[in-house]
Structure formats: C-alpha cells, structure tokens
Amino acid sequence: MTAGRARMVGTRITAFLWLAxxxxxxxxxxxxxxxxxxxxxxxxxxxxxxxVFRGIPYVAPxxxxxxxxAPAPVEPWRGVRAARGNPPACPQPARRDRASRIERMAEDxxxxxxWTPPAAQGAPAAQGAPAAQGAPAAQSAPVMVxxxxxxxxxxxxSLPYYDGASFAANGVVLVTFNYRLGxxxxxxxxxxxxxxxxxxxxxxxxxxWVKENIAAFGGDPNNVTVFGESAGGSSVLYLLTxxxxxxxxxxxxxxxxxxxxxxxxxxxRRGLRPSLMAEGLAWQGRDTTAATLRAxxxxxxxxxxxxxxxxxxxxxxxxxWILDDPAARLAxxxxxxxxxxxxSNSYEASVLAAFGTDAASAVAASGVDVDALxxxxxxxxxxxxxxxxxxxxxxxxxxxxxxAEAGEDAYLYxxxxxxxxxxxxxxxxxxxxxxxxxFNTLHALPFARAVVGDADRAMAxxxxxxxxxxxxxxxxxxxxxxxxxxxxxxxxxxLYLGERVEPRAxxxxxxxxxxxxxxxxxxxxx
Numbered sequence: 130m131t132a133g134r135a136r137m138v139g140t141r142i143t144a145f146l147w148l149a150x151x152x153x154x155x156x157x158x159x160x161x162x163x164x165x166x167x168x169x170x171x172x173x174x175x176x177x178x179x180x181v182f183r184g185i186p187y188v189a190p191x192x193x194x195x196x197x198x199a200p201a202p203v204e205p206w207r208g209v210r211a212a213r214g215n216p217p218a219c220p221q222p223a224r225r226d227r228a229s230r231i232e233r234m235a236e237d238x239x240x241x242x243x244w245t246p247p248a249a250q251g252a253p254a255a256q257g258a259p260a261a262q263g264a265p266a267a268q269s270a271p272v273m274v275x276x277x278x279x280x281x282x283x284x285x286x287s288l289p290y291y292d293g294a295s296f297a298a299n300g301v302v303l304v305t306f307n308y309r310l311g312x313x314x315x316x317x318x319x320x321x322x323x324x325x326x327x328x329x330x331x332x333x334x335x336x337x338w339v340k341e342n343i344a345a346f347g348g349d350p351n352n353v354t355v356f357g358e359s360a361g362g363s364s365v366l367y368l369l370t371x372x373x374x375x376x377x378x379x380x381x382x383x384x385x386x387x388x389x390x391x392x393x394x395x396x397x398r399r400g401l402r403p404s405l406m407a408e409g410l411a412w413q414g415r416d417t418t419a420a421t422l423r424a425x426x427x428x429x430x431x432x433x434x435x436x437x438x439x440x441x442x443x444x445x446x447x448x449x450w451i452l453d454d455p456a457a458r459l460a461x462x463x464x465x466x467x468x469x470x471x472x473s474n475s476y477e478a479s480v481l482a483a484f485g486t487d488a489a490s491a492v493a494a495s496g497v498d499v500d501a502l503x504x505x506x507x508x509x510x511x512x513x514x515x516x517x518x519x520x521x522x523x524x525x526x527x528x529x530x531x532x533a534e535a536g537e538d539a540y541l542y543x544x545x546x547x548x549x550x551x552x553x554x555x556x557x558x559x560x561x562x563x564x565x566x567x568f569n570t571l572h573a574l575p576f577a578r579a580v581v582g583d584a585d586r587a588m589a590x591x592x593x594x595x596x597x598x599x600x601x602x603x604x605x606x607x608x609x610x611x612x613x614x615x616x617x618x619x620x621x622x623x624l625y626l627g628e629r630v631e632p633r634a635x636x637x638x639x640x641x642x643x644x645x646x647x648x649x650x651x652x653x654x655x
Contacts, residue, residue: 161213166342169206174213178247179297182346183240183287184216186330187338190237191309196423197321200239200334216240218285219310220427224483228336228418230288236427237314241306241335242286244293246270249302249347269349271600273380274304274339276332278359278385278561280483281442282311295569299597302348306335312430315442318393318409320419325395325405325447329371332364333450336377354380356470356599358564359480362386366528367444369465370458380603382596383471384567385560387650388524390440392454395447400651405445433488437483439520456524457652459531467601470534470596470625472542473525476557477517488512495519497647505640510556518637521560526623529616540605540615543636544592545627549582568592592626 153211161174164182173182195201217235249270275291277284286305294301308314314328339377340350354519357365362383368374369381394400403556413422444451456463478488492499502515525541532539544563547555565571566589571581595605595613606613606624613624614632625633 163209164251164345166345167205168203168207171212175247180243180247180249180346181292181294181297182212182245183242184214185212185241185243186239186240187241187306188334191239191327192236194423196236196313197316197327197419198323199330200411207280215242215287216307216359218287219307220313220431221279221283221310222431222433224283231283233284238307238377239309239331239334241304241338242293243343243346244296244297244303245346245348246300246302246454269344270300270302270347272302272304272339272343272348272350272353273596273600274306274336274355275354276308276355276357276361276364277305278357278361279310280439281315281328281364281444283362284310284360289573290565290568290570292570292573294569295593296597297573299593301597301600302338302343302346304335304343306332306333308332311442312412312432313427315405315444316409317405317412317445318417318422319415320417320422321359322419324409325446326450329364329367329444329450332368333371333374333377336368336374340377351379352600353378354382356382356384356596358384358561359386363443363455364392366455369467369469370453370455370463371450371454372452373450375465378465378467380467380599381465381469382599383469383525383528384563385473385477385521386471386524387521388453388471388528389519389645390443390450390524391648391651392444392446395445397599412629434543439480448489454652456527456531456648462535464532464535466535468538468540468599469528470540470542470599470605471525471528471532472544473517473521474558474560474563475517475543475545475561476513476555476629477521477560478513478556479559481516482562488516501643505596507645513556515640518640519644519647522637523641523648526621526641527645527648529623530618533615533617538603539616540599540613542613542622543623543625543633545625546588548580548585550580563592565589565624566592567596588626591630 155469161172162180163170163172171182171185173180179404186203189195189203217233217238218231219238220234220236222312273296277286277291286307289306296303308331309328315326317324327473336355339353342427343350355365355368365381365383393399394404396406397405398404446453481487481491490514492512503511506515529539529541544558546558565574569589571589574581598607599605614620614622616622620634622632622634623636625631
C-alpha cells in the first residue's frame with residue numbers, strides 16, 4: 130500500500146470513528162417537547178402523553194443582594210434549558226406532626242412547573258420565536274395556577290399531591306410554583322430598602338409570568354383560575370382583594386383559606402399583635418445593616434423555632450399590596466370582580482397538630498365565651514367543631530355572600546368525605562384532605578393501595594371534574610342546573626360533599642352567625 134493510499138484509508142477510518150462517536154453522543158441527548166418563553170427555550174418531557182416542564186425560573190433568584198427585595202425579571206439564557214427535574218423547595222423548618230416529603234431546599238427556589246394537554250399548541254411568547262414543537266394545532270386551553278399551603282412557612286409546588294397530570298389529561302394547563310416562606314418571605318426591618326410581603330409579591334409575579342408566557346404552552350392567558358388551600362387559599366384572598374393584582378386572573382378558588390382573619394400591620398400594633406417591623410427589630414436590633422442581614426446564613430434566618438400558630442407568619446397590611454382585612458375589602462366590593470368557588474372541610478382542627486396544640490387549648494386562648502360555644506356545640510368534640518367553624522367554615526360562607534352581593538357568581542362547598550377505610554379512625558375530613566381529590570392524585574397518598582377504594586376514586590373523579598368545570602366556564606356543576614346553585618344570602622345553599630353529595634340550605638347557620646358576629650365586634654380593634 131502506498132503512503133498516499135494509507136493516509137486516505139486512515140482518514141476514512143478516523144472519519145468513521147468520529148461519526149460513531151457523534152452518533153453515540155446524539156443518542157444520549159434527551160428528547161422532549163421544546164417551547165420558547167420570553168427568557169429562552171425550555172425542554173421538558175412527555176409522560177403518558179402529557180407534556181411536563183419543571184423547574185422554570187419565573188423571577189431572578191432571591192439571593193445575595195436580592196434577598197428581601199421585590200421580585201426581579203429572569204435573566205435570559207442562551208440555548209435550550211432543561212426543564213425536567215423538580216426544583217428545590219424554599220427554606221423551611223421541619224414539621225412536628227409528620228415526616229416532610231421535601232427532598233431538598235435552597236434559597237434559590239423561585240421556580241414553577243407546567244403540565245400541558247397532549248394536544249395543546251403553543252404560540253410564541255416573544256416576537257419571532259418558534260411555537261411549541263411537536264403538538265398539533267388546538268384551541269387554547271384553560272389555565273389553573275395552584276398556590277400551595279403550609280402556614281406561609283412550609284410546603285412546595287412540586288409535592289406529589291400537586292401533580293398536574295390529570296388536569297392536563299383533561300384539557301387544562303396546570304401550573305404550580307414556589308414562593309418565599311417564613312422570615313425570608315414576610316419580614317420587615319428599618320435597615321432594609323423594602324419590607325413586608327415578599328412571598329405575596331412572588332405569587333403575583335408567578336401569575337404575571339403565566340399571563341406573559343402560558344400561550345407558549347398552549348394555555349389561554351385570558352382564562353386563568355388561581356386556586357390554593359390553607360395558606361394558599363388565604364393568599365388567593367389577599368390577591369383577590371389587592372389593588373396590585375388587577376387582570377392577573379379570571380376566576381378564583383379558595384380551599385380552607387379562612388376569610389375572617391384579622392391581618393396585622395407592617396409598622397404598627399393591632400390589638401395584642403405586634404407589627405412585622407417590631408418583630409424584625411426584636412430579632413436583629415436597630416443597629417444592624419442591610420448588608421449584615423443579607424449576609425446571614427439561611428439557617429440563622431430560619432432559626433430553630435417550630436411552627437407557631439395559624440397566622441403567625443402571613444401577609445400584612447402595608448398600604449400598597451394589602452389595604453385591609455380580606456373580608457372587609459370584600460364587603461365593600463373592593464376586589465377583583467371574578468367568579469369565586471370557596472369552601473372548607475369538616476375536621477379543620479386536624480391542622481393544629483402541626484402547631485403542637487389542640488382545639489381546646491386554641492379555643493381557650495382566643496378569649497371567646499366558652500359557655501356560649503358549648504351551648505352551640507353539644508358533644509365531646511365541641512372544641513374541634515367550634516374552632517373549625519370559627520377559623521374556616523364561617524369565613525367561607527362570608528366570602529361567598531360578599532362575592533354574590535357584589536354581583537359575581539359564588540359557589541360554596543363543605544367537604545366531609547373520609548376515605549372508606551379511615552372512617553372509624555378520624556372524626557371528619559381533615560384540613561387539606563380534599564387536595565388529592567381535587568388533583569385526582571389519591572395514588573400519591575402513603576400506603577394508597579391499602580387505604581384507597583373504588584368509592585374514594587369515584588369521589589376524586591367527581592371533585593376533580595367540578596374544579597375542571599369551574600376553570601373551563603365558571604360553573605363547577607357544568608350544566609346540571611340546580612345540582613350546585615350559585616350562593617346567595619337568600620338561598621344560603623352549599624354543596625355538601627360527604628358519603629352523600631347534595632345541596633344543603635342554612636348549613637349550621639346559628640353557629641356560623643355566632644362566629645361572624647364575633648368577627649364584626651373585633652373589627653373595631655385598631
């Protein structure tokens with residue numbers, strides 16, 4: 130073989146080897162749907178026909194100089210960003226009552242997740258950007274944005290109960306997200322340039338991101354339903370009554386979000402409750418600086434204090450985002466004029482275990498007339514029922530009535546369904562127990578195969594369908610006229626969801642009137 134012939138063969142062999150290497154590399158590149166949002170391209174994954182994008186940044190990381198500042202826009206990225214893994218949860222303490230399902234935490238935590246229907250066709254989010262790839266043309270889908278609960282101190286948008294696959298499989302784009310919690314989310318100090326409701330600002334920023342980008346996922350930015358449970362439901366109330374959130378959503382769902390809460394102030398005492406600013410000063414003193422505060426390790430910011438009572442960490446009246454108690458704003462018609470679905474559960478007092486207390490202790494600490502309560506609630510479990518009504522059930526009715534009196538559709542429910550195999554073990558539907566029914570994720574419950582039966586799955590399909598129907602057209606009962614009528618003061622009718630599902634009028638009217646009247650008497654407190 131001549132030297133030239135040998136060089137030619139060697140070149141061909143080298144080229145062949147490079148092709149083989151390149152082919153091998155290409156086989157390792159993940160394949161999945163790609164969309165382009167305003168900040169750049171994202172690659173998700175397809176799971177059982179549903180497209181899922183996880184860990185999408187919706188604002189800049191709130192770290193370093195951005196700690197305790199309002200959310201800032203995301204820095205655009207080049208290339209295609211992987212959106213296939215759950216983001217870290219925001220920093221939070223451990224739970225007292227059960228093991229957490231939080232896998233990892235980081236201060237850089239402001240990310241969201243999107244589940245889209247298999248047929249959803251995206252529109253470009255930025256001028257000249259390509260549309261979502263690999264999906265046939267279809268009508269824009271309704272959008273639902275979930276705000277997780279957890280006393281504004283714990284939780285994450287990526288917990289398994291909040292999996293949006295069933296919503297997406299039924300034609301809805303589902304979004305979940307994280308927001309700053311605890312002292313990182315709700316804090317004030319004179320040394321800071323900005324103070325107050327950082328967690329609430331994050332929530333509004335997530336909704337604004339949805340408005341600006343969800344069309345890329347096939348969602349309809351003009352048909353957005355915000356919904357949440359517990360602290361998430363309370364957040365929906367604050368967003369509903371905030372002057373800073375107009376146009377961010379078209380419907381709202383409040384699950385066990387209270388309604389008659391007394392909101393404390395940013396910079397002045399309310400009754401026995403110190404201001405958020407006074408709390409910040411008690412923690413760090415007046416002589417510290419913003420740089421010193423922002424340099425504190427996350428562990429020092431969290432501290433070792435366990436969860437305190439409900440409302441200990443929450444949005445505050447700051448004169449900008451929040452002007453008054455949600456119920457007071459609703460009564461004056463000062464809220465976003467959208468349809469509202471609202472309700473509560475039958476054993477809300479179950480949440481007290483997370484705070485290391487019980488209903489009898491909570492009632493005693495409230496200063497209420499115990500003899501009057503016991504007359505209204507006969508039986509051994511009087512304290513649990515009274516506390517649940519005072520904190521959640523009465524507020525849900527109040528919200529429904531205020532929304533209806535302002536001329537918007539309101540739908541009220543009471544959830545009393547307990548898993549078949551748990552009915553001899555718990556006195557009612559615990560706080561948050563409706564969530565896996567709403568999301569149709571009963572399979573995510575611990576020991577699901579042992580505790581979930583056919584009747585439970587049927588109830589999950591029913592509740593899930595009500596939430597879907599509300600997101601699609603504002604009526605949770607679809608076209609079943611009379612099955613779940615809109616609430617009014619005249620009919621005072623809710624949908625009771627227990628072993629029987631039926632409309633009920635005047636549900637616990639005497640008891641709820643008592644709590645509502647007591648709230649009115651407390652409104653005079655400065």
